[in-house]
Amino acid sequence: MRRGMSIFNVTSLTLGFAFLYLPIVLLVVYSFNDSRLVTVWGGFSTRWYTALLSNQQLLDAAWVTLRVALVTATVATVLGTLAALALTRMGRFRGRTLFAGMVYAPLVMPEVITGLSLLLLFVAIGLERGFWTVTLAHITFTLCFVAVVVQSRLVSFDRSLEEAAMDLGATPLKTFLTVTLPIISPAVAAGFMLAFTLSLDDLVIANFTSGPGATTLPMRIYSQVRLGVTPEINAVCTLFIVAVTALVLAVSLVTKRETLAREAAARAM
Template sequence: MNKLSPFNVVSLTLGFAFLYIPMVILVIYSFNESKLVTVWAGFSTKWYGELLQNEAFLDAAWVTIRVAFFSSTIATLLGTMAAYVLVRRGRFLGRTLFSGMIYAPLVMPEVITGLSLLLLFISIGLDRGVLTIVLAHTTFSMCYVSVVVSSRLVTFDQSLEEAALDLGASPWEAFRLVTLPIIAPAVISGWLLAFTLSLDDLVIASFTAGPSATTLPIKIFSSVRLGVSPEINALSTIIIAIVTVGVISASLISKHQISKREREERMAAG
């Protein structure tokens, strides 16, 4: 096992400090008694109570959760199907164009994506609201799901699926009973990634949201322009906690699936 050199230790320390010290400071000041976010006046949880009474933030949070859930679910379905076609169907007419369209949002600037979707919705006469945000978030997050699932399908032993077909299973039954359980950790990871990206998005949502639907990042950005309040610190702390729980849950699910598969392989070998 290679030991970390002093240079690597210093680099990692500075990197993690740059990433996480601002978050730690934000969490600490969310428990600040004072209205001034940079002046510590004692420990207090009153800003969390104030946040729970702020109807504007609560409405925006509810819109954000709905959008993230529906967009990540649709993106996971479409992204998984796209990954399966790209990995399992080999070369077919239009494959290059299809893969390019799938992966284009990965390199496309968010401003361009948001503006193009805005023009599309205006041209077809679709009023901006929750539906347009869901469609927009599905468009850009589907490619991330496709990348995650494709990486798992590439390493998947296709002989297991072929064995199920030889035993009389239909292609759909082979996918549902054999392939899907094995790639489930990747599918779940893709869903969580799409959910997180939707929660975090500001640029695309600002183009596709209407007056009847304001997401939480838009609301926070609008409020910060008038000055940072302790309520925003409290809200940010809650978001950090939710994302942390999601990441830990995904890691535990992945480890459980890997351990389960290793046990099954040992039992089969024994």
């Protein structure tokens, strides 16, 4: 805008971001509180973090969550990228409307419905609930997020590059691997990250589809949170936030560098 930023805009941004971040900051601050009473500041301490290391239940849950999220993100990235390719590169195929509907619906579907319906499916086909049922459920809803992220990249890129490669005799597979995939790779990486964090974060769907021996970290946190606010949970949550934030920032830096490099290359051509 010509006049630069108005006072109104600066104020709304400041208040908006304060609202978004203040609760998280308070949670982190109170995780270093020496007092067991979360509301009274008893001095700085890291004892809740040391206590975590001996909480075997929590560590087990964290390990389960990490494995579920890794398998989920890997499979969902492959399936989601294929779904995005089908939606953008295949024109009108039979059953496209149904397919598009199934890809977009889970984005807004209330989690209780997804969770309950998958649980009933697993029971109906006699699949025992545990690690794999949670993972299957997570792949199903996260692949749709991957598809949307990759699709938005696919619609905005220059198809003449693909056509040129094909005209020069590259097979469709080779064209995909050497032209399409490098161009969409930041979006694929972002989709992987999104699937990973959505899986890490999910409570409701896991609550329905998990079984004994596959308690995830959010399920464990939830069962303790219901009993009230404690500094240990603040500490777990802080570690969780730090890990996810670091991951997101790292990926956004990497993809940004790639974008810059690509733009520089495009300009040089």
